Amino acid sequence: MHANCRLMIVAVLTTLVTPTFAQEWVEYVHLTDRFIVLFPDAPTVRETTYVSAHDVVFPAREYSVRNSRGLFSMIAVDYTEAERRHEERPDQTDASSGERFWVMDVRASVAYEAQRWREQEGEITYDGWADINKVEGHQLQITNPDESRSFVGIFLNDSRLYVLNATVPKGFPAPELFRTSLQFLDENGRRVRYTTDPNGQRIEAQARPLDDPVDGMTRMVVE
Numbered sequence: 001m002h003a004n005c006r007l008m009i010v011a012v013l014t015t016l017v018t019p020t021f022a023q024e025w026v027e028y029v030h031l032t033d034r035f036i037v038l039f040p041d042a043p044t045v046r047e048t049t050y051v052s053a054h055d056v057v058f059p060a061r062e063y064s065v066r067n068s069r070g071l072f073s074m075i076a077v078d079y080t081e082a083e084r085r086h087e088e089r090p091d092q093t094d095a096s097s098g099e100r101f102w103v104m105d106v107r108a109s110v111a112y113e114a115q116r117w118r119e120q121e122g123e124i125t126y127d128g129w130a131d132i133n134k135v136e137g138h139q140l141q142i143t144n145p146d147e148s149r150s151f152v153g154i155f156l157n158d159s160r161l162y163v164l165n166a167t168v169p170k171g172f173p174a175p176e177l178f179r180t181s182l183q184f185l186d187e188n189g190r191r192v193r194y195t196t197d198p199n200g201q202r203i204e205a206q207a208r209p210l211d212d213p214v215d216g217m218t219r220m221v222v223e
Contacts, residue, residue: 025177027213029221031189033061033076035162036210038181040072041065042220050077050161053112054105056085070148070168072178077161079106109161113154114138121145130155132182134194134202137162151175157184157192 026039043063050060064073086102117140118124126141130153137155144150147170155162164182166175184192190207197203213219 025217027217027219028063029185029189029210029219030063030076031185031221031223033078034158034160034185034187035074035076036181036183036185036191037063037074037164038177038217039063039065040067040069040178043072043074048075050075052079052105053108054086054101055091056082056089056102056105058082058085069172070166070175072175073165074182075161075163077109077163079109079159079161082106082159106156106159110136110138110154110156113161113163114140117142117150117152122150133184133192134196135184136200146170149174151179153179153182155182155184158186 024040026042027036028039028043029036043065046062046064048060048062050058052058058077058079060075060077062073062075064071066072082102082105086105114127118127120142122142122144124140124142126139128139130137130139132153132155135155135157137153139154140150140152142150142152144167148167149170149172150165150167151174153162153164162182164179166178168175186192186205186207188207190209193206194202195204195206
């Protein structure tokens with residue numbers, strides 16, 4: 001995460017929330033799924049599956065917290081064995097059996113997930129490109145029929161798709177602490193930030209150890 005973004009999160013915690021509120025938040029670090037996200041409590045974890053743009057089933061985990069402030073959830077989809085899963089699919093056709101067809105399925109995942117959200121009920125008030133530490137993705141904001149609001153972030157890194165959703169009740173503020181907190185980890189549990197060339201292609205991955213947790217916040221590390 002860019003230093004300015006990190007400072008923004010710290011500022012939110014230290015100046016805009018009370019100590020009691022800050023103590024409820026958990027910096028959730030998952031080493032296998034390679035992410036960090038701030039949750040308003042320790043999340044419930046559910047093993048699930050995800051059907052890709054080309055109808056291949058992939059393993060996924062859903063992390064979620066539901067409380068009086070709304071629903072805070074993230075789904076991590078594991079595309080790391082996409083090549084094998086495409087080779088083993090029982091419904092192969094000439095069109096879907098190309099040597100690199102699985103690559104297209106992975107690369108289409110962000111656009112595919114964004115379209116799934118567009119097809120739900122509600123008024124889309126924001127729909128645009130985004131990036132976190134030069135990991136490209138997409139963000140949407142949706143006002144739902146019950147006037148709750150959903151803030152969605154979709155990012156693909158290292159063959160893993162991350163789908164964040166914070167849905168807050170009518171009149172509640174935007175969940176900035178949650179939706180700006182996603183960070184990506186490498187295989188050694190270090191935070192990753194990429195650099196890019198003028199064409200937007202990644203040219204280097206910079207990794208560094210985790211910073212100390214913010215005062216009053218619990219860090220939970222899961223293998």
